[in-house]
Amino acid sequence: MLKPGRRWGPFAHSLIALTLCACANNSSQFESGLRDATLGAPVLSDDKPASQQAEANSADVVLSAYGISNLKPAERPALESDEGGLWSALEEHERMVSVAGNRITDEALNGYIKDVVCKISGPYCPQIRVYVLRVPDFNANMSPTGKMEVWSGLLLRARNEAEMAAVLGHEFGHFLRRHTIQTQRDSVARGNFLQFAAVALGLAGAPAGSMDMMRLADLAGRMAYSRDHEREADGYGLRVLFDNGYDLTASPALWKRLKEERSKADSPDHFNLFTASHPSIEERAEEQTKLTERLSSRITSPQKGRERYLEHILPHRAGFIEDEIARKPKAAALALLDLLIEDGVRLGELYFYKGEVHRQSADKKGPEEALKWYGKALTSEGAPSKLHKFKALAHLRLEQKAQARTEFETYLQKMPKAPDADLVRSQLEELK
Amino acid sequence: MIVLRRTFALLLCCIFLFGCQQTFRVSERLSGNREAKNRIALMPMDVLLYELTAGSDMVPNAVWTENAKKHLLDGIRSNPAFGNLELVEVPNPPIDSPDAKQLASFMQLHAAVGSAVLAHSYVPAYVLPTKGNKLDWTMGPHARNWRDKVNARYALFLHVEDGYADGGRVALMITAALLFGVAIPGGTQSGFASLVDLETGDVVWFNHIARQTGDLRNGQYAKESVDALFLGFPLGKGCVSC
Structure with missing residues (x-):
C-alpha cells in the first residue's frame, strides 16, 4: 500500500x-x-x-x-x-x-x-x-x-x-x-x-x-x-x-x-x-x-503522457470531486480544489465545486462566497448546467427570491429533463 | 468476504458471551413439505481455518480450509436431517468472470442479511422490538432468479471460521497457566448456516455456533460441528429437535 x-x-x-x-x-x-x-x-x-x-x-x-x-x-x-x-x-x-x-x-x-x-x-x-x-x-x-x-x-x-x-x-x-x-x-x-x-x-x-x-x-x-x-x-x-x-x-x-x-x-x-x-x-x-x-x-525526451491521461480521467472527474467534497472538511476540500485549479484544466467545473464547498458550509458568509465562485465558473470553460440550481439555492439562503427564480428558470431551460425538474418547478411556483 | 467474516466473528463472539439457549430459528413462512424430495443448492462455503499464534496473529491455513470444506460437506450429507434431500453444490467460478460477479453479489447480499439476523435475533441489546426473536428476514424477490439458475427450490449458505493455537501459543497457554494461573484462550469455532427459500427470498431457517471446542481439520470431529450447526434443520425427514 x-x-x-x-x-x-x-x-x-x-x-x-x-x-x-x-x-x-x-x-x-x-x-x-x-x-x-x-x-x-x-x-x-x-x-x-x-x-x-x-x-x-x-x-x-x-x-x-x-x-x-x-x-x-x-x-x-x-x-x-x-x-x-x-x-x-x-x-x-x-x-x-x-x-x-x-x-x-x-x-x-x-x-x-x-x-x-x-x-x-x-x-x-x-x-x-x-x-x-x-x-x-x-x-x-x-x-x-x-x-x-x-x-x-x-x-x-x-x-x-x-x-x-x-x-x-x-x-x-x-x-x-x-x-x-x-x-x-x-x-x-x-x-x-x-x-x-x-x-x-x-x-x-x-x-x-x-x-x-x-x-x-x-x-x-x-x-x-x-x-x-x-x-x-x-x-x-x-x-x-x-x-x-x-x-x-x-x-x-x-x-x-x-x-x-x-x-x-x-x-x-x-x-x-x-x-x-x-x-x-x-x-x-x-x-x-x-x-x-x-x-x-x-532519459532522452522524457514522456509525461498528459493528454491521454486527461482524456480518460476528465469524464469521471466531477464524480471524483463530489466524493471528496462530501467527505472532507472545508479546508481540505478547498486545498485540493486549489491544487486542481493550479493545474488549469476545465476551470469552470473547478470553480463551481469551490462554490459548492462554500455553499455547503455552515459559515454565514458561505452563500455569498459561493455566488462569487459560481460567477467565476460561468465565465470559464466547463461550468456544468446544474450550477444554476445551486446558485438559486445560494440566493434563497440570502433571501434574494427574484434572483433565485431566474436561476431556477435557467436551470429548467438548460436541463428540462433533469431528474429533479418537477421538484424545481414546484419550488418555482412557491416563489411566485 | 474477509471483511464480512470479521463482522460475523465479532457478532458470534458477543453471542458466545450471552450464551443463548436454543440457537436455531424457523420462519413462520416455511412452506416446504418434509415428505417431498426437496432440492437444495449448497452455495460456495465461506470457510476460513487459521493458526492462532502466541502473539494472537491469525495465520490463514489453506490446506486446513480446503479439508474443512470437504469434511463439512461429508458431515452435511451424512446428517440425518438431510435424509431425503437432494443436495447440489454450486461451484465457485474463476474470479472476475461474469458468473463469479453475479454469484459474489448474491453471496454478499446473503452475508449482509445473515449478519443482520445474527445481530438482531441473538444479541439481546440489538433485538428489534417489532421482530423479537422471530425469524422474519428476506433477501428479496430477486432471489427467484437464482431458483432457475441453480435449479433448486432452496439455497443453503454456510459461513464458518475456526482457529487453532499453534505450538508457540500452546506453550504460552501452559506456561501462563502453570506460572501465573492465567488462562489464555486457544482458538474459537464460530459460524452460521441459513436456508433461503428461492421462491420468495425468505430466510426460512437459521442457526449458529460459537464455541471453544470442535475441530474441522478432522472428519470425525467436523461431523459433530455439523450436527450442532444443523440442529433443527427443518426440511429433511430426519429433522432433529423440530
Missing part, C-alpha cells in the same frame, strides 16, 4: 495492526531466504534491447540505495505454506472487491489503466487484475496474488500518466518483493517474541511499566520494518518511470504537491516514530528529488 488503506480490509490490518513486537533480525532472515531462491533473475527488463538494459543496470546501481534486489514474485505458493494460506484468503477477499458497489466499470478507463499497468509490469501483466474504485483518498494497493486497487483519489490528484505510473510502480514493487508475506512473518515473529518476553519479565519480577516499554519498542520495530518496505517500493516507482522513458520528475512533483495539500488542509504530516507505517512525505519528496537529479540525464 502506498499509504495504510482503510479499505484493504480488517484482515490486512490484522496482519499489520495485531502484530506488535520488534526483532529486526527476523526480517533479514526471511529476505535472505527469498533472495537465495531467485538470485540473478531480472525482474523488469527481460525483453529490453541491450542499450536499454545497460541503462537499467546503471539505474540498478543508483537505486540500490533502496536495497532493491530480485525476488521471484507471482508464483503460486504451495498450499501448505503460510504464503499459500495468505493467497487463498486474499483471493476470497478479491471476490468481494470485484463486486464492490464503488467499483468503476467504465471500459475506457479500465482499459487505459490496465494498459499502463501492463507497460510497467512487462512479463507480469497477465497476472495482474486491476480494480478501479471510487474511494476519495490518495492511494492504491496491490496484493501478492496480483490484485491491484486503484483509487479515484489518486486519479484525481495525479496530473499526468507519469505521476500515476510512479504510484502504480510503487505498488508493483510491493508485489515484486512479496512484501505482504514478509510483513505477516515479521508480525508473527514479533508477536511471539513479545508474549514470551512478557512471561520472562513476569518471572523476573520486572518493575511495572517495563512491559509497556517492550510494547512501545515492538511498535517502533514494526513501523520501521513497514517503512523499509515503503522505501523499497518507492524505488520501484522511480524505476518503472526510468525503464519506460517517463519523466522522472513526476514522482517528486506528486509528493511535493501532496505535502502542500496536507499543510493547506491544516493536517500536516507529523512524523511519529511509533505510528508511521510510511516514511514522511518530506523524506519521500527529498529522496526522490535526489535520485531524479542523478538519473534524469539518462
